Amino acid sequence: MPPRTAITGRSQEPRRRFAEELRLLRAEKGDSLRKLGDVLGWDASLFGKMESGKTLGSPEVVEALAQYYGTGNLLLTLWELAVGDPTQFKEQYRRYMALEAEAMSLWHYAVGVLPGLLQTEEYAREVLAAGGIKGAELTQQVEARIGRRDLLLGEDPPQFRTILSETVLRTPLRDERAWRVQLQHLAEAVEQPTLTLQVLPHGPRLHSLAATDVMFLRLPDGRTVAYIESAVHGELVEASEAVERLQRAYDAVRDLALSPAESRKVIGQMLEEAPCAPST
Template structure:
């Protein structure tokens, strides 16, 4: 009787089965293959069994090279890492990987395609769907790997509108934010990348409270994706997508022009007075203010509490 073979239920299992098939076709042991790509044989066993940490892009490239597999494992890798993200974000990433034009608005954080490693870590480590430190590392690598398309041979056009709050919120601390803003200035030198800042002075708008992405495919198909802290929605209906596209065009029109946006990013990066005092400092300042004549009717002036002039 022929024994039935279970089909892979995850992309990690598919990756492992393909790796094992390629290795056996070469007549190599796990130890031999591990030596060729500079990893322990137990790591090869984990990959083939879909246990332990998921494969990295660098390791997938090395395995393809040694096995002569014509980039098979590299092609599978993006689907493997996407499994570490919530279900509601995977469909978006599939579209993003194929998009020729990516138009985005983000209200709380820098867009994932523009994040530094430290900034990505700071944002991903507070995700409520995060289950382990291992998964955090997988998500960081997955997010950063998406950025490779921007510098590739046929990169997408990326147009991002950042809310001013993105620049003002010290995600990861002052050093991380300084590096992140320097990264924004650097990536905007690429002809396919444009960044605008939507200032607070523009007031309310239709995309407040989350992010909005409009993706255009090579065949002209356009989809929209909205995302909050714990959920996301992919919109494929043409009429709804058109409505979201109009909202995005309004955001882009209300935002500062690209050159002025870069000036604002530089200003925030260089303005040391924009740094928020640490909590102990704020507590001491509050105590000083409450004890001064006029109570809370005080203002800061060069680090000291000075009473406002009375009428």
């Protein structure tokens, strides 16, 4: 087995070093790319591209690999060096992703944008581009969003409830075809037995989550933590009193929302009204 290249923050080839480590770790474990894909739930071709240096993968994929290989922070550190911006993967969000991966159930409220777990690739790309992200970074961020959807597609997915402000559904993409694809994706997603979607219509009354996205995670040890996010800030909330206050606010929003059945009808109606792709 060839020796590993030294890890330094001054490395001129951090991307190559990251790919090298992935190859060595898999070789030491004796896994094929296919087996790695089967175990972790991503397509084997993604790991092949990461090992060849064609893509860096998303933070979620790297976190899963780190847990599988038992490398601690090694892979995450190499990924950050390869990306070139350590602030992209802050400790707090890293901890949130680790908790999300083991959560028994998730409850979510969206103010203006669909949750990443339900976004299509086209939707994720337009939303991220609108925030000023472009080039290779945009590609990486889109991969991260799409990679998170796998959480709901495994053999034993967590229960997921999301409440969407009507604003979310009344803010279409610029590309009409892409917007129709996104609505179709929602219509199919709500048929999953582990997913519950409700729409909060305009105008019932003001509430304390009017400007805050929130995700609650119920963990195997019985605890519930929350991740709140505004346009410029995200925060992991673990203190029980603070989580309880957020849960009460969430319950009040759920009381104002349409039932799951009524919400499915709303999405179906919007899909019927959405322009069809032009014939060729």
